[in-house]
Structures are given as structure tokens and as C-alpha cells.
Amino acid sequence: MKCKKIASLALSAVMAASMLAGCGSSGDSAGGTTNTQTQTESKTEATTTTETSTGDTAAAAEVSHDEEYTVDFYDVAANFQGVQSGWYGKIVKDKFNMNLNIIAPQVSGDGAALYQTRCAAGALGDLIILDNADMQECVESGLIHDLTDVIAQYPNLSRYMEQIKAFNAMLGDGSKIYAIPLEMNTNGPTAYKQLHVYTYPRLGWDMYNEVGAPELKNTDDLLNCLAEIQKAHPQNDKGDPAYAISMWKDWDSQYMENVAQLTKWYGQEVNGSVLIGTDNSIAPLTDKAGAYYKMLKFFYQANQMGLVDPDSATQDWNMMVSKMQDKRVYLYWYSWQYGFWNTPAKGEEGVNYIEIPVADTNLYQPSDTYYGDGRVIAVGSQVSDENFARLMEFLDWYASPEGVQIQHGGTEGLIYTVEDGKYVLTEDGLNRFSAEVAVPEDQGGGNWNDGNNQINQWIVASCDINPDTNEPYGTDMWSSTIKMNETKTTKEWTEKFGAADDVEYLSKNNMMTVVPSINIALAIDTTDISLIRKQCGDIIKDASWRMVFAADDADFEKQWDDMTSQLEGLGWADLVAFDTEKYAPMLEARKAAQ
Amino acid sequence: MSKKKIYSLKLFLLVLPFIILVLLFSYYPLYGWMYAFYDYKPPKTLSNCPFVGFKWFESLVSSETKVQQIIQVLKNTFAMSGLTLGTSWLPMLFAVFLNEIRGVKFRKFVQTVTTLPNFVSWVMVYSIAFSLFNSTGMLNSLLLKSGVIDQPILFLQSSSHVWFTQWLWLTWKNLGWAAIMYIAAISSIDDEMIQAARVDGATRMQIIRHITIPSLLPTYFVLLVLNVANFLNNGMEQYYVFQNAFNKEYIQVLDLYVYNMAMGSGGYSVSVAISMLKSLVSVVLLVIVNGASKRIRGESIL
Secondary structure, X not given: OHHHHXXXXXXXXXXXXXXXXXXXXXXXXXXXXXXXXXXXXXXXXXXXXXXXXXXXXXOOOOOOOOOOEEEEEEEOOOOOOEEOOHHHHHHHHHHHOEEXXXXXXXXXXXXXXXXHHHHHXXXXXXXXXXXXXXXXXXXXXXXXXXXXXXXXXXHHHHOOHHHHHHHHOOOOOOOOOOOEEOOEOOOOOOOOOOOOOOEEEEEEHHHHHHOOOOOEOOHHHHHHHHHHHHHHOOEOOOOOEOEOEOOOOOOOOOOOHHHHHHHOOEOEEEXXXXXXXXXXXXXXXXXXXXXXXXXXXXXXXXXXXOOEOHHHHOOOHHHHHHHHHOOOEOOEEEHHHHHHOOOXXXXXXXOOEEEOOEOOOEEEEEOOOOOOOOEEEEEEOOOOHHHHHHHHHHHHHHOOHHHHHHHHHOOEOOOEEEEOOEEEEOHHHHHOOOOOOEOOHHHOOOEHHHHOOOOOOOOEOOOOEEOOOOEEOOHHHOHHHHHHOOOHHHHHHXXXXXXXXXXXXXXXXXXXXXXXXXXXXXXXXXXXXXXXHHHHHHHHHHHHHHHHOOOOHHHHHHHHHHHHHHHHHHOHHHHHHHHHHHHHHHHHHHHHHO | OOHHHHHHHHHHHHHHHHHHHHXXXXXXXXXXXXXXXXXXXXXXOHHHOOEOOOHHHHHHOOOHHHHHHHHHHHHHHHHHHHHHHHXXXXXXXXHHXXXXXXXXXXXXXXXXXXXXXXXXXXXXXXXHHHHHHOOOOHHHXXXXXXXXXXXXXXXXXXXXXHHHHHHHHHHHXXXXXXXXXXXXXXXXXXXXXXXXXXXXXXXXXXXHHHHHHHHHHHHHHHHHHHHHHOOOOOOOHHHHHHXXXXXXXXXXXXXXXXXXXXXOOOOHHHHHHHHHHHHHHHHHHHHHHHHHHHHHHOOOOO
């Protein structure tokens, strides 16, 4: 009896203690908030003084680089985690005495968890790259530094003020500036200047011709063509097994990313739980007449025909890269995948990869991202004034012609040379993505690719015009490169298809629709919706991968039906309704721009 | 102050550090249960989130699919814990037989080799599994090169025998470690008993059956009771590293389910709600087993 009494006494004491502890820490956090506020206030004061001291010129204050500064860079775009090294790291180090310590949710495995734990800790990073919606939340939670008063002092960032203001108008009460959109340009909101469409079936030109250059009417023809190619080349030259299609799972979000990229071939883009069409229609992802089902079936059929790499469900992107470089994958879809194989020399041999038209496609092609690509960069609210100035200085450089040129064109001498005021790629420059290019020791050493900018996102898009040359920054859009890239491959392609390039061919034949690119902040998920989204997303992802590897048609159909009925039970209808409403403003803006 | 009081104060001070540790690591975290009653969404602070009462508890059973999902998760949990519990005599038997090995060097060797996997983390275990069993792994290469199969077998993507294979991995990792406790218990068995049995002409098997195992049973039962209380806590690391789209239906145990729900979706509140229920069930299980043990064997640990 006595024991029980003591025990109950002890328990109640513990309860009381834990309650007290609870109060204590909530009091603490309140104190924390006040602290931050005072800090921000004092910061504003500081900036004001700088402004008055420098007068009306409003130039940014001189910043000392004496102290080495390791920047925690939370970056949702990065495929690399750790301190930026190599030639790019050296440039940043020499210029700013900064080390970029990149924190990459994509690499860490469970990105969302990393995001939430870092948010809860109150410091996401010194520099932060996030998707629009996450940035909205972080601004509301006070994790983001206010740039309103200082941004005008930075001339290079100011060139994009229209776009920056357009985006920030949707944050908070719209009067402040917190974040800078990424991949902006100054070419106008409906321009499409890229040389190639973003996603489309792409095959090796030699292989396509080897199997008789068949006319492809639909995806079945494409699969048959791939089957022929794989039959002729079951292995690469080194004897490693090669497959028509190889996939990777580490980019999956709430659906299977590989499938989602291919839905665009048939006029629909996956956005959350809905498919948005080139005709501004909106349909649930689970629409059986929709492109997600169609392309999932495409992968399934490919697997039935033995065309899918069995590693697909377990390998990651890096493994995929090495497979592409070894020519163990015969179908590409992203335009930038060319970089892993194509070179002018290979083009002259006729072995470059190139778009192969499939007659029934209606490509969903967003225009160049004038307003930004849906991701933004910002400074964390916890950084000190001194570091804030250094970070802003870095960002301004990152948006300057010099910074953008280094980003998109590498360094002069090694990657390109200047001839008659125009840039020309060197041999190393041409091969920098597809081969191991050694960087001289005094420029940082190592392999060029390993030392490349691991931030993997830039403020200014490569299609923007470089004032020094009046040509776009992107090396593939330099007039010298375009000329160099006119190879046997492209000439034969032009001859066969009667168009200069794929953009021309597809638009001439009504096989693509350019959709105006809109970058506006959209409604944020409530906790209920985000829970439904996560649970449904897991079901969709898992079911999609299982369906690709389904045993037969009946199994495929059964898995799809199981998936849809499970989704219904988890509140799919609510999610679709939410997303339909969420994307309505975007579709309105798009209609207005068309 | 009387001498007695000073003495008890001294004793109290001796246990104080441990009381503090228990409070800190076992009771203080209970404060986190608060999150189950709020509509918590990072990066907001809890004080900025609305109080929602039992909403998340209700949402667990709000639709048939969710109920089915939870039932499946519980099935997995019970199956895997059940397998472990049902074979919890293995380490004991292993210890007994290990003890019978005459060659000291060989015995030590076996013991070391079986204990070592316990110190390998699950991530490493998975990478071992991956390099052995992936489509270009050792086993597939071996089978392909010897012409037994012409297409690689995707072992890790298999959805069959998930419970059994997971149990195998767990046993491989834990067997030697779990046997240590029994080896210690064996060494404390009174030698006189064994000598006496020998004099009476008992064979080795008879000694094991009538002396060694009965002397180990108390230890076994204590561990069993503790294991039952941990029935729902089969941890998540192992299942987390082995999970993929193909085996998830059978591998998702309660702990992993809680993790998968919380991380990534921001479903912290609902996850806390589940783990609260889990703790309650664990306490109930402990009390039941303890009661049963008291009745059946007249001994209890509480």
C-alpha cells in the first residue's frame, strides 16, 4: 500500500515537473522570438545608417573578406552534399573567402525530413534555395531575411527587379522583398529560345538508322524500334549489359518522376495530384484517359519486352550518369542528357543522340522561365549583419555577367577562348560533361565535372543575353557552338525531317504547344492536405514502381485499381479538389498571357 | 538529524543521478505528447498552431482504407515480433551448445564471429545485402555466369517471404549477442549439481535437459517478459533500410509507419498520436504478462 502511495506521489511529481518543463521551454521560445525581432530591428537601423553615410549613391557597403566564412547552403536543387571543392570552389574562395557547405535534401535520402528538422531548429541555412511554396512558409515563420532595404544597392540583382517584385508581391503582405527567383531572363515572358525541347524521345542517330529509321506513329512504334536496337546491341562496346530504358527513383516526390516527365509528351504536366493540359484543362492524376496512366503503361510494356534495366528500382541518379556515359542506355528524354554523350566529334561520326519524332505527340513545352523556374533563393534570418552583407555581395556576383558566364560557360582559357569578341569552346570545353577533363592545379585541380558549381541552380538562365557578346550565356547557344554542332548527325536529321531542329519540326507539325511560363506563389497545404498528399504520394510512388514491374496486364490493371481505391480511402478526392483550386490562378494567368 | 536519516539521505543521493537520468530521458520526452493535440506544422512553432483536441486520434480510423492500413501494419508488427518471440529460445539453446564445445579456441572463435554482426549498423547490413543480392551482385553474377539463370533475380525487390527474410537478418545480427546473457548464466550454475549428476551416470544430454536448461529458465522468463512488453517496439532501422516499393506492404511495422507518416508529410501530430497509443498498449501488455507470470510461476518482475 505504502509503495503504491509513494509511486503515485512520484508520478504526480513527475507530471508536475514535465508540465513545468513544458511551460519553461515555451517561455524560452517566446523569448527567442523577441530576441530575433530586436535583432532585425537593429539590423534595419544599421542599414539605414549605411545608406545615410553613403548618401544617394546607395551602393552596397564595402565588405571585409578577412575572415574565412563557411556558408551553410540549404539547396533543394543540389545533387551533392558537402563543401564545394574544385575549380568553382576556388573561384568563390579567392573572390569572397567563402566556403560553400552545401546541404542537399536530395542527397540526404529523406529530404522532407531534413527540411522540417532544420526548420524546427530555426536555421535552415545561411543561403537557402527552396521551392516557392516552402519559401512562403519559411517567410511566414520568420526564417528568411528581409532584403527590401538593401536589394536596390546591388546593380546586377536590380536588373531583374521586375521579376523579383512580381514574385515577392505574393509573399506576406506583398510590400517586402524576401526571395529572388531563379533561372530568370530578360527576353520577355513568352519567348522560347532554347535549341531543343525539354523532354522528348531521343535516340542514338546511328542506332535509329541501323534499324531502318522507322517512322514512329505512336509509343508502340517507339517501343518496337527500341526493341530492335536493344536486340542489335544487348551490350555496350565494353561488354556491359545495356538496356533501352533505365530509370532512377531518387527524384520521386509524390509520383514517379520518370513517368511524370513523359506525360508531357502527351500534352499534360503532373502538378501534385492533378494533370494540367496544354489546353489549360485540369484532371486528376488517376484519370485513366490521362497521360500518367498512358506513360506508366509505356514503361510497363517496355519491361514486358525486356527493355527496362532491372536496376531501375534500386539505382540512383549517379549510377544512371555512369551508365549513360558508357552508352548503356538507349532512350534519353531530357534535353540536357545530351551532355552525357553528345560531342561534335561523335556527331560527325553520326552517333549523337537526337530527337526522333513520334507522330501522335503533343508536347507540353513551357516557355523560357522569364519570371523564374519555381525555385527561389533567399538569405536565412539568423545570419549576422556582417555575413549578410557578404552573402548579398556573393548573390550579386552570382547574377552578374561575370558570375553567370562562369556558371554557364566555365572559365576562359580552359573551357572557352575569345575570338573576334565571340566565345569559342575549347576541346576540353566541348568534352567537359562527357569526359574527364583535368583542371590545372593553379585553378583548383581535379576533374572539371567534380569541381563544377554544385549549387545546380542559378539566378540568371543560360538563355539570357550576355552584354559582352550579345549572345546567350549558354555554351550550346553560342553561334560558334551552333556552327560546330552542325555535324553529320544534324545534317542528316535535317535532310530526313525537313526542319532545322526539333523545335521547328514539332511546332511546324503541331506536335507541341508552348505554354507561357508563370511563376506565382500558390496556396499552401494545410496539415490535413499535406498528410493526405504524403500518404497518397507514397501509395502512388510504390504502386507506380510495382506496376512498371507488373507480371502481366491483369496484374497491371489490378494494381492500378487497388491504387485508386486506396487513394479514395485516404481522401484523394479532397486533395484533387484542393489542387484544382490551387492551380486555378495559374491557369487564369496563363490564359491571360496566351 | 538522526543517524538513520543521514544514512537514508546518503542512499538517496546515491540513486539521485539515476533518477535524474530516468526523468530526463524517459519522462521529459513525454512532454512531446502535446503535439498530438495540436495542428502542428513546421516551420511554425507550436504556440502558433491551433489546438485540435482528439482530431488526429479520430483521423486514424476515419476511413476504411486507413483502418486496413493500420491493420496491415499491426499484422506486420505482430508477425515480426511474434517470430522473434517464438524463436527467443534460440539464443539460449545456442549458448547451451556453445558451452558444450570442448575446444576453447574454437569456442571463442565461434562466439566472436556470431557476436560481431551485432556491432554492424543496419545501414551496413543493407549495403552487404545489396552487394550480395542486387541484379549485378555477387549471387546474381555467380548464377548468371554458371548458367543457372539467364535473367538476374531481383531478390531485394521480392515481396514474398518478407517476414521470414527479415527475421533471418535479425537473427544473423543478434543471435551471438543475445547468447551472452545465457553464457553468463550458465557459468553461474553450481558445479556440484553437474558433478553429482555425472556420478549418478547422467549423459551429457541429460545434464543439459535436467540441469542446464532448468537453471536458465528464470533468466529466459525475465527476458521474455521484457520482450513481450517491447512487442510493439521492433524498431525501425532494419525495416527502414530494407523497405522499397515492392516489399513495403509487408515490411512496414508500427515504428516505421510512424516514421514514414511523420517525416516528409509533416504529419507529426498524427504520428505522435499513434506512438502514444503504442506506449499505452505496451504498458498494458507488460502488466498482463507480469500478471500471468505471477500466476503461473509465482514470480514477477514488477
